[in-house]
Amino acid sequence: MARATDEIEDLIALMARLPGLGPRSARRAVLHLIRKRGALMAPLAATMAHVAETARECARCGNIAAGDICDICANPARTGTEICVVEDVADLWAMERGQAFKGRYHVLGGTLSALDAIGPEDLGIPKLLERIASEGVSEVILALNATVDGQTTAHYIADALEGRGVTVTSLAQGVPIGGELDYLDDGTIQAALRARKRF
Amino acid sequence: MQWRDEGTILSVRPHGETSAIVEVFTAGHGRHLGVVRGGASRRQAAVLQPGSRVAMDWRARLDEHIGAAVIEPLASRAGVLSDRMALLGLNAVCSILSFSLPEREPHPALFAMTEPLFDAFGAAQEGWPLAYLRWELGVLEELGYGLDLTSCAATGTREDLAYVSPRSGRAVSQAGAGDWAARLLPLPACLLGQGPATPDELRQGLVLTGYFLEHHLAPDLGTRPLPEARARLVAALERLAPPAG
Numbered sequence: 518m519a520r521a522t523d524e525i526e527d528l529i530a531l532m533a534r535l536p537g538l539g540p541r542s543a544r545r546a547v548l549h550l551i552r553k554r555g556a557l558m559a560p561l562a563a564t565m566a567h568v569a570e571t572a573r574e575c576a577r578c579g580n581i582a583a584g585d586i587c588d589i590c591a592n593p594a595r596t597g598t599e600i601c602v603v604e605d606v607a608d609l610w611a612m613e614r615g616q617a618f619k620g621r622y623h624v625l626g627g628t629l630s631a632l633d634a635i636g637p638e639d640l641g642i643p644k645l646l647e648r649i650a651s652e653g654v655s656e657v658i659l660a661l662n663a664t665v666d667g668q669t670t671a672h673y674i675a676d677a678l679e680g681r682g683v684t685v686t687s688l689a690q691g692v693p694i695g696g697e698l699d700y701l702d703d704g705t706i707q708a709a710l711r712a713r714k715r716f
Numbered sequence: 717m718q719w720r721d722e723g724t725i726l727s728v729r730p731h732g733e734t735s736a737i738v739e740v741f742t743a744g745h746g747r748h749l750g751v752v753r754g755g756a757s758r759r760q761a762a763v764l765q766p767g768s769r770v771a772m773d774w775r776a777r778l779d780e781h782i783g784a785a786v787i788e789p790l791a792s793r794a795g796v797l798s799d800r801m802a803l804l805g806l807n808a809v810c811s812i813l814s815f816s817l818p819e820r821e822p823h824p825a826l827f828a829m830t831e832p833l834f835d836a837f838g839a840a841q842e843g844w845p846l847a848y849l850r851w852e853l854g855v856l857e858e859l860g861y862g863l864d865l866t867s868c869a870a871t872g873t874r875e876d877l878a879y880v881s882p883r884s885g886r887a888v889s890q891a892g893a894g895d896w897a898a899r900l901l902p903l904p905a906c907l908l909g910q911g912p913a914t915p916d917e918l919r920q921g922l923v924l925t926g927y928f929l930e931h932h933l934a935p936d937l938g939t940r941p942l943p944e945a946r947a948r949l950v951a952a953l954e955r956l957a958p959p960a961g
Binding site for chain 1 (some may be wrong): 733761762763765766767789791792793794795796797798800803804806807943944948952
């Protein structure tokens, strides 16, 4: 295969490190960008440079922000008495897509892991406890993954919040929208049955 | 090389973007790893959870390769997710097995002890803490650090056994301990098969097994400390029933 210039090869190598891309798809993407230099590559490069310059972690919740505080924490219309605890920023974005939650968030940055020796101090748990004490929070919603590590973390946080005067809730587990029982795993069916409600 | 076995998943780690490396405690092949293609998919996520009972098809061109594994669910044990204590127990068992067992060495007796414990976690059965304590004794026994609780190391008597020597792991009777009692580890009656365990006995038992795991087993395995998951379980059990007095 003919080699592009060194700079383009470097760009392909960098693109190939992105999730979802391999060397061949990175090469295709770079070729597409070069063909659309003015319309796509230049604005993309400028935007990436700007985001690289300004993006940082929100000092309050751990979300990605353009300044010290993210838009959600800075928004006065958001309910300050409810905090939704999520594992990472991707989960926060997923919750925001649902447009159902009007409170604020707290991003842990991972979950407790017995095998990887990730403890509470490695996550944003101490900071969460500080926020609850200082921001007058009345409800903490644990929106953590329904995995062993996710639920271990949820139970740990629930324990840590005991006696602090806040209501601790968690997302329901069960049949997803559009889900067919025949295709559900045993664990989900068990959880759904345990969480059944009057119809 | 190819085989099929049954076992329980101990851990799952991402491998690239789409695959996972799964660690399974199997009946006939011990603690074994394998790469599961597509293991990072949402479809596999519910199956590839620590504690799931699975069938593992493993194949590799050479025996020393990590190999490719195909995992089929046999029982999910997902009930553990809603039970805080059982979840801590599951984490402790998985991490101790992962920490202490050599790879690819069958331990059928330990496997036979471990599966009912996993089942107890999954079904949120009561009374599993005593089973867990006995399981830790079983781990020590299986790996060559077994305690001899049959007779007193000092007098030979089988009666009134009350302590364990931290050096030899042998039981010592009340009379045989004499002035050395303060330097010995208390031996709870529940480990001698004498009735159900009280919270204090459980605590003493976990101190006893913890001592041998930490001071005898762990140093022989390198410089890694005992998994934090065990300490979390012990702390949670203590919170449930604080020491008397």
